[in-house]
Amino acid sequence: MKITIIGTGYVGLVTGACLAELGNDVLCLDLDANKVAILNNGGIPIHEPGLDVIVAANRANGRLKFTTDVAASVAHGDIQFIAVGTPPDEDGSADLQYVLAAAKNIGKYMQGFKVVIDKSTVPVGTAEKVSKVIAAELSQRNAKECSFSVVSNPEFLKEGAAVEDFMRPDRIVIGSDNDAVGLHAKALVKQLYTPFNRNRERTYWMDVRSAEFTKYAANAMLATRISFMNELANLADCVGVDIEAVRHGIGSDPRIGHSFLYAGCGYGGSCFPKDVQALERTAREYDQDLLILRAVESVNDNQKQVLGKKIIARFGENLAGHHFALWGLAFKPNTDDMRAASSRVLLRELLSRGATISVHDPVAMDEARRVLALDFADQPEQLARITYVSNPMDATNKADALLIVTEWKAYRSPDFSQLKSQLKNPIIFDGRNLFDPQDMTDLGIEYHGIGRSVLTQAK
Template structure:
């Protein structure tokens, strides 16, 4: 079987490499010349653990190829996946469908035989039917079906999520006989039947909405536990005890009950905004999702002031060490990272900033103020610092000895916004230690 993946970004590249690992021939179409050149040279333009090895293995086996000619890639393919970006439009939060619609038009002109056109990108409800309309208007003679197959890939664990998924969602056009498309999609995911991964077939609209609803619900859990952490600070409770007590309830679950400075990344901020717009336009506004967006934005904006207050009300002329810059560990993604407003706030307040992130510093240089000093490691960042702030919960930071940090710092203020350190150990080392939701 041969398939085409239009888009060699995060979702497209991970999905293509994993399908190739299933034994399927995959042609990746990438329009960006620099990204395409990197892929052809064996350089992976994103950081994702294990992806470089998986890509190299399947390129060597001849199952994974990269190019920019959509016509040659699509011809002979049983399925054509659209995995292009759907960034939020400026000003209104709606998903920008420009790239998706362009891909649909290109597919229409390239199709030479029956294929299933599959949306892998996160798209608003109704997009798959709009894709079908675009193709039919351009090529009324061509035979095809459309499907919606949203991705649920966590950055830092994307390969594992694809190979061992909680579920695979496949939406089909139930207004017509979907048997042919369903069989092709079953065949593509046949290796997952061996591990009994749930393959859930739905309507197109349900599949499109499942993706937005899932991400928005998880974002809601994060915002909820962050508000509970603030309450714990006020009443003397411990947010980790609270989260454990809640998470052991099977109806709630333990995941995404970790307090911090707010959620970020490429999915949650974009998808919560998009779902809010979808719901408003459908006449069924989601007040919970709208509140989640507002709570998260306010939280990220407030973190800089919280740090300044812990430093005595001013950071002018003081040196602050920042541990972690990416929105989460095991990625170099800086999109919507809580570190962005925090760094800008501290820089505006006159602080000297020294930072270390295990893999995100190159990406950070493109979006953070020029005056930020990037350091060789965490202890280097702490050297001479008046205060230290943990922004991302990389495991390497958990292993830091409090005594080693105290020896290098000039001051003793630590703001642990990810709760990676033990409060008793930090106090014993002489720190004025501040964490989130812990007495």
């Protein structure tokens, strides 16, 4: 099938590459000429494991192409995926300007029938807005021979596992209309996704608005589980409870399960923070107050400060003269994404108190340099107290303590003897609970986790 992907960001590039891998003829459009040049020259503008291999293979066999030509992209695909960004607006709502601009271009250049698929994460009612924009363009052209149907097909991709998620999805949610044009679109979309359903049916068909809502509901539920466990972890620290033992205890209940119950120093990324805010904004438009989601957001904002508070409680309010090693900058492992990363909050807190910090991340170093330069643009003297090192152990040399913010696998089994010898004080502040408190105590390491102070309380 001939497919057009509008937007070569995280969702668009993964979607285009994976659909090409299944034999489709895919043309990806992006108005950023530099990004298209990188892709056409064999590069990848984002870090996603396995994506570079798929992109390279399908570029080589001609099934995956990249362009800045809007008219050519509209002409190419019978199915047009809109996969552009929907950043949060000032009021927390999703900014649809790029989605509607893509719709306008489709209406301006289309000839004949098109299936327009909203792949971007968009609020309820967006498909109707997209339809109106396309219809207005067709009316202006008097293009009576053209027809279209807008379908909602939200993505459920995890950064760091997006290729696997796309190629082996646990569900495919599709919202479509049931009129004659909608049924024709449904048939084409069903054909497109047939390869994913050979083992078992993974497609969930519903109306368009319900599909749009499903994406927000899914991310809001996951964010809620994280904030719930983080709030319990903070209480566990007060009463001498091991939150990891609690996690196993409640996770064994099949009604609850083990996923997304890990206590830590807060969630980040582009999805959870943005989508929780957008859903709250939608609720306010209908005079509804989502009390739980407001709490989820508030708990997460506070959780990003917990590690800093533990460090201050141990070393004092004034951190001038103290040097720390920080492992992990990206908001989660297997990505270089620094959006809403907990590391940024911790760095600002420690640097504002005079500390110096050596930092390491397996893949996010370049992105961190770019983002932190913006964060500290008005405080260059604080930015200058960050040192970037290429080896995690190098960061610990003569540091007062090790701070762990991202749970990269490379950090799970360090040489603790070397770690103790290099640290000025054998202290670890573990924002992701990578290590067992008893093991650390046996090794002579002072250990501060999240919700794991049971041993400290016992003393």
